[in-house]
Amino acid sequence: MIASDLRGDIEEIRSKYFRLLLVCTIIVAVGVVVEEIEHLASTGKWHEMLKRLGWLLVIIGVLGEGIFEAATTSADSVLQDFNNTLLAIATDQAGRASKSAKTAHDEAKGAGIEADKAKTDSGIAFRKSDEANTAASNAEGMAVKAKAQLEADEAKQRELERDLRPRIVAATGFPGVPGANTAPLEKFPGTELKIEYIPDFEARRAANSIAAIVEQFAKWKVTEFAVTLDPNVSDGVTIKRYSGKLAHGPQEVANESMLVEDADARANALAKFLTDQDWFNVDVGMDDWIKPTLSPTQILIIVGYKPSRHFLPEWQRKIEAASEEQEKRSREHMDKMREEDRQRRENLRKQFPNPFPTPPK
Structure with a gap:
């Protein structure tokens, strides 16, 4: 310009x-x-x-x-x-x-040559990256398998330790303090407990442990503590409670039903106390119906050999574990229903103090 x-x-x-x-x-x-x-x-x-x-x-x-x-x-x-x-x-x-x-x-031209070289290097890098990703995926899969195997081994180790560890119960907290594991047992003070155990040192120690805890913390009374020679004693722990008796009339039937329900609550509270401390094969049953030996406030506990799951087949361990879990849920459900029924009866008792009056003569 x-x-x-x-x-x-x-x-x-x-x-x-x-x-x-x-x-x-x-x-x-x-x-x-x-x-x-x-x-x-x-x-x-x-x-x-x-x-x-x-x-x-x-x-x-x-x-x-x-x-x-x-x-x-x-x-x-x-x-x-x-x-x-x-x-x-x-x-x-x-x-x-x-x-x-x-x-x-x-x-x-030089840049084109460099670009071709870079493209070749990029292809090599991508191939190596894919190989590294594949190796990482394989390593991750192996790590997952190793972790699963380790967890399985640890579970077996814990199971073996539990099988070898003697059965002992312990109280957490203090009597009367909310949150103590003996709180469900403290609802039934004065319960008379009969304890039988097979002639085995571990079974006797387990029976002694139960007796000490229920007397000291739950204010139960151990009335019998003896060896049983019954060859049909099951492995684990068997708890028996009052089975009831034949009643006549509405009032007597209602009273008997309440006694049976109360006895069942006592037995299930003791069973839950034991299973919460990793005891298994804890069964709850009724006293003999024909020849009853227990009163409504009495509980019989029979301590047999300590069962061992570690040496059982895998399928049997799974069945027993599932059965115990189902029994635990059933017990919790029954406890809930029992508490609701108790509250309903309490409300009815307040509304109708004498539902079955004596008819005039």
Whole structure:
């Protein structure tokens, strides 16, 4: 833009010089014409005036022609030099552009080679990444299997330790304090407990542990503590409670039902206390119906051999575990129903103090 403006200025100056040159040429021509007229008028006043005017015009015109012709020539020279300079600059720029284009072409070619190499390296990297991911997945799978195997081994170890550990019960907390594990037993103070155990040291120690806890914390009374020689004693612990008796009349039936329910609650509270401390094969049953030996406030507990699950087949262990879990849920459900029934009876007793009045004679 600047070069174009400068070139235009030079051309404008050259044009002005050329126009002035033309003007001077015209002045010379006018001077010559005036001299010719002066020759025609050879005498008189106008002769001298025309002669001088003609010479003056010729002199001015010739001088102007010389000056402006030189100026025009100088402007042409400057313009030519300027054009040559622009041409040289353009040629140099074209050469540089060609060199830059060649350099860019070479660099692009080199970049293409590098790109191909990078593409190859990328393919190798992706393949190695896939191999690493596969190895990581395999390692993760092996870790999961190892963790599962470790957990199974730890479970078997805990089961073996439980089988080898003697049966002992312990009280958590203090009597009468909420949250103690003996709290369900403390609801039935004065319960008479009969304990029988097989002639085995571990069974005797388990029976002693039960007797000490229920007497000290639950305020139960151990009335019998003896060895049983019954060959049909089951492994684990068997708890028997009052089975009830034949009742006559609505009032007697209702009272007997309450006694049986209360006895069942006592027995289940003791069973839950034992199972919560990891004792298993704890069964709750009724006293003999034909020849009852237990009163409503008496509980009989028979301690047999400690059962061992570790040496049982896997399928049998699963069945026993599922059976115990089902029995635990059933016991909890029965406790809930028993408590709801007790509350209903309590409400009915408040509303109807004497539901079965004695008929008049």
